[in-house]
Amino acid sequence: xxxxxxxKLTSNMxxxxxxxxxxxxxxxxxxxxxxxxxxxxxxxxxxAALSTLSEKGLVLHERYGYVEVxxxxxxxxRGVQGRHxxxxxxxxxxxxxxxxxxxxxxCKMEHSISPQxxxxxxxxxxxxxxxxxxxxxxxxxxxxxxYKTGKRLKCKTRVTKQKNNTVD
Amino acid sequence: xxxxxxxKLTSNMxxxxxxxxxxxxxxxxxxxxxxxxxxxxxxxxxxAALSTLSEKGLVLHERYGYVEVxxxxxxxxRGVQGRHxxxxxxxxxxxxxxxxxxxxxxCKMEHSISPQxxxxxxxxxxxxxxxxxxxxxxxxxxxxxxYKTGKRLKCKTRVTKQKNNTVD
DNA sequence: CAGATATGTTAGACTTGCTTAACAAATAAA
DNA sequence: TTTATTTGTTAAGCAAGTCTAACATATCTG
Numbered sequence: 001x002x003x004x005x006x007x008k009l010t011s012n013m014x015x016x017x018x019x020x021x022x023x024x025x026x027x028x029x030x031x032x033x034x035x036x037x038x039x040x041x042x043x044x045x046x047x048a049a050l051s052t053l054s055e056k057g058l059v060l061h062e063r064y065g066y067v068e069v070x071x072x073x074x075x076x077x078r079g080v081q082g083r084h085x086x087x088x089x090x091x092x093x094x095x096x097x098x099x100x101x102x103x104x105x106x107c108k109m110e111h112s113i114s115p116q117x118x119x120x121x122x123x124x125x126x127x128x129x130x131x132x133x134x135x136x137x138x139x140x141x142x143x144x145x146x147y148k149t150g151k152r153l154k155c156k157t158r159v160t161k162q163k164n165n166t167v168d
Numbered sequence: 169x170x171x172x173x174x175x176k177l178t179s180n181m182x183x184x185x186x187x188x189x190x191x192x193x194x195x196x197x198x199x200x201x202x203x204x205x206x207x208x209x210x211x212x213x214x215x216a217a218l219s220t221l222s223e224k225g226l227v228l229h230e231r232y233g234y235v236e237v238x239x240x241x242x243x244x245x246r247g248v249q250g251r252h253x254x255x256x257x258x259x260x261x262x263x264x265x266x267x268x269x270x271x272x273x274x275c276k277m278e279h280s281i282s283p284q285x286x287x288x289x290x291x292x293x294x295x296x297x298x299x300x301x302x303x304x305x306x307x308x309x310x311x312x313x314x315y316k317t318g319k320r321l322k323c324k325t326r327v328t329k330q331k332n333n334t335v336d
Numbered sequence: 337c338a339g340a341t342a343t344g345t346t347a348g349a350c351t352t353g354c355t356t357a358a359c360a361a362a363t364a365a366a
Numbered sequence: 367t368t369t370a371t372t373t374g375t376t377a378a379g380c381a382a383g384t385c386t387a388a389c390a391t392a393t394c395t396g
Contacts, residue, residue: 213385
C-alpha cells in the first residue's frame, strides 16, 4: 500500500509525460524511439525516465513493449499540456510574439506557472477573445500601435490625467 | 586569454548571482552566510556556487573573505532582476495575482523568459500604466469585473458581433 | 591572550539526468 | 530460417547541485 506516487514531478518528468501523452494521442501507440526522437535525447535516457514514471504509477511499460499512460498519468499530462497551450495562446494571440519563440517560452514556463496564474491568464485570454470588438479588442489594437510606435492612439473615453509616454 | 566565461548560466547560478547582487545592494558587503540564508541552502552549496561563478568571472571571492561582484556579474544580475521585477509587476498589477504567489512565479519564470517576451511584456505594462484612464485602464477594470462575475460590462465602443461569454 | 562561538571550507556521498558502449530482443529480408 | 537491421536495455561514467560530517579560520568575549 506504499506506492511511490510522491505527486510532484520534476520539469523533466513532466516533459516526458507530456511527450508520451501527445504521441499516444497522435499515433495511437508509443515506443521508446518515438519519445527519444521527439525529446531529442538518447534511448537510454528514455528507458530511465520510463522507469521513474512507472514507479509513480503514471505509465505502464514492459521490457521491449509499448508505453501506456495510466489515467493518473493522463490527468497530469493534460495539466501540463493545458498550461502549455494557454501560455502559447497568450504569447502569440495577445502579445503577438513569433510562434517559434512563443513555443520555446511556453515549453519552459509550463512547468513553473502556479494554478492561480494559470486561472487568471486563462480568463484573460477568454476575456480578450470573446470581446465584442471582434478578433482583437480595440484596446489591444491600441497596444499593437503603442508597441510599434511608442505613441498612444487617441482615447475615446474620458481622460483624467495624461502621463508621459516616451519611447525607449 | 581563455577565460571561462561560457556565457550561459544555469537557473541555479542565475539565482545565486541575483541573490549576491541583491545582498550587495542591500547590505553593502556579502558573506557566504547571508547567501546561504537568503537562498535556503547550506553553506557548502554556496562555496561551490561561488567557485563556479568565480571561474566565469562574475564574482570575486577569496577564502574566508567577502564576496564581490564583477561588472560583468552586475550586468547579468541586473538582467535577471529586471526580468523578475517585470514579471512581478505584470502578475500583481495587471493580473491582480496575490503578491506571494506572484513572487514565486516570477522567481521561476525569470529564468526562462525570452528577450522577445520580456520586451513585449515590458511595453505592455508601460502601455497599461501610462494609460490616460488613470491607475487602471477601463478595459482592465472590465477584465477585473469579467474575472469576478464572468460577465462583460457593457461596451462603450462599437459592437460588431456578440459572442457567448459563459462562466465556467 | 586564550578559549568559545560563529563562520567558511573540504571531503565524500546521493540524486537527477544525460551520455556512450556493449549487449539483447524483435523485426525484416534474404 | 538464418542473417541483418532496428530497437531497447544495461552498465558505467560525467556534470550539476544538494547534503552531512569533519576540519579550519575568524571573531568575540572573558
